[in-house]
Amino acid sequence: MSDRGHLRVVRGNPTEEELAALVAVLTAVAARRAVDGGARGDREASRWADRSRLVRQPLSRGPGAWRASGLPR
Template sequence: MDIKVERGWPTPEELAAVVALVRARAMALAQDDGPAPEHRSAWSDPARTVPGAPRRPGPDAWRTSAWRA
């Protein structure tokens, strides 16, 4: 892993701290702990309850007029 200092003059301690943080983050992302998230059905999706665009008149307006947004 190469780290290049673009600006400034970090002390060896500051540079070591940054390298330690980057390595710790990379190790955490590399680990695959825990089960995969469960698939949620469309009925339990909270986005389903968000009101959408208002209904427009059209060929099926009589059917969609009873739907709640």
């Protein structure tokens, strides 16, 4: 095994306390994602990815229905 860690400081000179705080935050985020069910646990599904928009909506009846059919829902 290598002695190299998973994190690398690219710029600056952080103290041990600052590095410990960073590792604690990253560990908490990883644990929350594992509990929530993956990387998309916090986010809502995109409207672009929602396939229900491809299903035709029911037709409306009554006066002005033809005009309302061209309006966004």
